[in-house]
Amino acid sequence: MKNIVGVHFWDKKANICICDDYNIYTDAMELPMSIRNANVLKDENAFRLAFEKIRAHMQENMGVGDFDVVLAVPDDLGLSEVQQLQKMAENCSVNVVRTFRETAALATYVNQEFRVENGVTIISAFASDDRVSAASYEMGDTIRRLDTILVTEQAGDENVLNYVRKAGPKLLFEHMPDAVFFTGGFNAGMTFEQAAAAGVGRSGVDVKMLDSGTLIQGLGFLCGNLEKRPVAEGFLLKDAVSVYPLGIAVDQEILRFAPSDLASGEASLSVEHFPEPEGGRDSVILYEERKNRFQAVAKWYPGEEKIAAFRRRPVRIGLETGEEGVKVFIQDKESGYRFLLSGTEASEGTNTGKEESITDFIESILPIIDNLEYAAKYAEDDTNPYARGILQSYQKAVEILEQKGVVRITGEGEPFDFNLQNAVAHVADGDLPENTVKQVMQAGYMYQGKVLRTAQVIVAN
DSSP, rough: EEEEEEEEEETTEEEEEESSSSSSEEEEEEGGGGGGTTTTOHHHHHHHHHHHHHHHHHHHHHOOEEEEEEEOOOOOHHHHHHHHHHHHHTTTOOOOOEEEEEEHHHHHHHHHTTTOTTTOOOOOOOOOOOOOEEEEEEEEEEEEEEEEEOGGGGGTTSSHHHHHHHHHHHHHTOOOOOOOEEEHHHHHHHHHHHHHHHHHHGGOOOEEEOOOOHHHHHHHHHHHHTTTGGGOSSEEEOOHHHSSSSSEETTEEEEEOOOGTTTTTTEEEOOOOOOOOSSSSSSSEEEEEETTEEEEEEEOOHHHHHGGGGSSSEEEEEEEEEEHHHHHEEETTTTTEEEEEEETTTTTTTHHHHHHHHHHHHHHHHHHHHHHHHHTOSSOOOHHHHHHHHHHHHHHHHHHHHTTTTTEEOOOBBBBTTTTEEEEEEOOOSOOTTTTEEEEEEEEEEETTTTOOEEEEEEEO
C-alpha cells in the first residue's frame, strides 16, 4: 500500500502530515511566491505547482516519492466543488483518495489527544479572515457530526467576521456543547472566541483556542486510520456527506433531504409510483440547495428497460452514502428490489459534458438578454424602427431560449418562492396577500431542472 500524505492549504502554506505505526509527523512548507494568493483548491495551475513542491519535499526529506493524498478542505465545499477538485487533481496526476472537512480533522485531534468520553458533545471550528465554519460533534469510538452550525456561505455578501459577531452567539448557544475547540488565524480566532464566550461561555462551557498545527495533526490521525496504523486505531469518523440540503429531482417530482437525514447513511421518501417522463426520457438529478438555488451534482438517464419495473408501483426513492460517495436508489416497496444510480453510472449514456457546455452558454448570454429587455422596456416610441428592432430582437431571443427548454422565471402577483426568487426588497401593500411578489426587477431562468439564476423580486408584506 502506498503512503498516504495529508495536506491542508492555508495561510500561504502547505501543511503536510504522514503517519507511521507510532507517530504522526507534520511539517509546513511555504508555497511558491507565484501562487501564494491563489485558491489552490480551485486554480489548476496553482494546484500543480504546489504538489510539485510537495513531491520534491517528501522525496528529499522523507524518502517518499510515490504517495496518495488526503486533503483537508473548507466545510463549505459542497459535492460539486469536491467533484471539480477530484477532476483537477486527476489532471495534475495527484491521486486524492479522500477529502475531510477542517472541522472533522480538528474534532479527530480533540478526540484522540484528549481521549474524550463517549457521548460528550463538542463544537469544532476553524476561523480565518476569509472563512469560518463550526460544527457539533459527538465524541467517542465513533466521531459523529451532529449538525453544521456555521459555514462561510451563510454570511452571503456580508463580511464573514461581522456575520460571526452578530449571528455566532445565538447559533452556538442553541447547540449547548460540553466544550468549544477552535483553531485558525489570530484575528479571526479572537472574533470567534468572543462570539463563543457570549453564546456558551456564560454557562461555564470551556472555550479553547488550539494551535493551528492541531488541525494537520488531526488529519494525520485520519490518514493513519485509513492506513490502519496502530497509533490511529479505535475510532470511526461519520461526517456529513454534504453540509447543504440534498435533493433528488425525478422529472417533475422533487424530494428534499436535510443533512441530518443522512446521519444514518441512508434516507428515503415514499412515492406512489415512478413518475412518467414528460416530453422525453426519464431523468434523475441529484442536487445541492445552495443560496436558495439548486446546484446540480449528477444527472442520470436510467432508460426504460431499468425503470419499467417501477412504473405504476409504490416505490421509495432515496440516498445512500458511504466512503464511495453518494448513490441514488429506487426501491420497490413490496418486493424490496433496489436499483442504484452511482457516480460511475452517471456518465454512461449521457451527454453530461455537452449539457454543461449548453448551460455555460445560456448563462453567458443572459446579460445580453437583460440589456435587450431593459432597452425594450424603456423605448419611448415602439413605432421607431430602432426601438422596434430592439423589441423584436429581445422577443426572438426569449423565444429561442424557450424552444431550447429554458424556462423564464417571473411570478409577479404569485406567492414568493425562495427556490426560484430572491427578495431584494420588502414593501407594505394592503392590496396584496402577505409574501406575494409585487414586482419583478430581473427575470430568472431555469434549464433542465437547474435554476441558472433566481428572479430578483420585490415582495409585499
